[in-house]
Amino acid sequence: MSATKPLQIDIVSDVVCPWCYIGKRRIENALALAPDVPVHVNWRPFFLNPWIPREGIERSTYLETKFGSVDAYKGIAQRVVAAAEEEGLSYKPDSVKRQPNTIDCHRLIHWADAIGKAPEMKQKLMELYFRDGGDLTLTDTLVQAAAEIGLDADDVRKRLATDEDVAKISADAKEASDKGISGVPTYVFAGKYAVSGAQDPEKLARAIRQVSAEINAEAAE
Structure with missing residues (x-):
C-alpha cells in the first residue's frame, strides 16, 4: 500500500493582520484535529498595506488614513481583541505605536524557513x-x-542591510494578488482550493481531510 501523499497548504498572510494572527492559531488547531493527515505548510507573504513606506509610519496616522480616525478603529478592534482572547492570544491595540512595512518581516520568515522555523518566526513577530x-x-x-x-543575529543584521530576497518576497506577494487573493488569511489547499478568512478549526479540519482524500484518490487512479 502506498504512503499517503502529503497535502500542501499555502497560507497567505501578513504579520500585521490581526485576523492572520488569529487565523494562524486556528489552522494550527485544525491540524491538531486531523493528526493523521500528512501536510506540508508553506507561509506565503502578503502586504496588507503595500503603501506603507519601508521606514513605517505613526500608528495614529495609519488609523486615520485607513479608518477615518483612531476612534473609528476602536469599535472594530474590540471584536478582534475578543476573538484573539478566545484563541488564547493577546491583542493590545493601544500598545501599537508604529505601523511597519512588512517586507523585512517576510524576509525573516523566509530565512527562518531554511532552518524549519518559519512558523516560530511568524509567531514571534506577531506577538x-x-x-x-x-x-x-x-x-x-x-x-x-x-x-x-x-x-544567527550577526548574519541577520548583515542580510537586513542588503536587498537580499526583497525581489523574491515582492514577487511572491504580487503572485498572490494576481491570483485574486485580496483578503487574508487565505488558505490554499493542494494549489487549487482556497478558503479565505480566519475560519473555525473544525471547518478547516474538514477541508484538510476532504482535499487530502481527493488528491490521494487521484494519485491512486
Missing part, C-alpha cells in the same frame, strides 16, 4: 506587534526576534 507593541521597523527588534528563534 511582538500585537501583544507587546513592538516596533517592527527597528532593525534591533527584528534581529533580536530572529536570534530568539535560532537564527
Whole structure:
C-alpha cells in the first residue's frame, strides 16, 4: 500500500493582520484535529498595506488614513481583541505605536524557513506587534526576534542591510494578488482550493481531510 501523499497548504498572510494572527492559531488547531493527515505548510507573504513606506509610519496616522480616525478603529478592534482572547492570544491595540512595512518581516520568515522555523518566526513577530507593541521597523527588534528563534543575529543584521530576497518576497506577494487573493488569511489547499478568512478549526479540519482524500484518490487512479 502506498504512503499517503502529503497535502500542501499555502497560507497567505501578513504579520500585521490581526485576523492572520488569529487565523494562524486556528489552522494550527485544525491540524491538531486531523493528526493523521500528512501536510506540508508553506507561509506565503502578503502586504496588507503595500503603501506603507519601508521606514513605517505613526500608528495614529495609519488609523486615520485607513479608518477615518483612531476612534473609528476602536469599535472594530474590540471584536478582534475578543476573538484573539478566545484563541488564547493577546491583542493590545493601544500598545501599537508604529505601523511597519512588512517586507523585512517576510524576509525573516523566509530565512527562518531554511532552518524549519518559519512558523516560530511568524509567531514571534506577531506577538511582538500585537501583544507587546513592538516596533517592527527597528532593525534591533527584528534581529533580536530572529536570534530568539535560532537564527544567527550577526548574519541577520548583515542580510537586513542588503536587498537580499526583497525581489523574491515582492514577487511572491504580487503572485498572490494576481491570483485574486485580496483578503487574508487565505488558505490554499493542494494549489487549487482556497478558503479565505480566519475560519473555525473544525471547518478547516474538514477541508484538510476532504482535499487530502481527493488528491490521494487521484494519485491512486
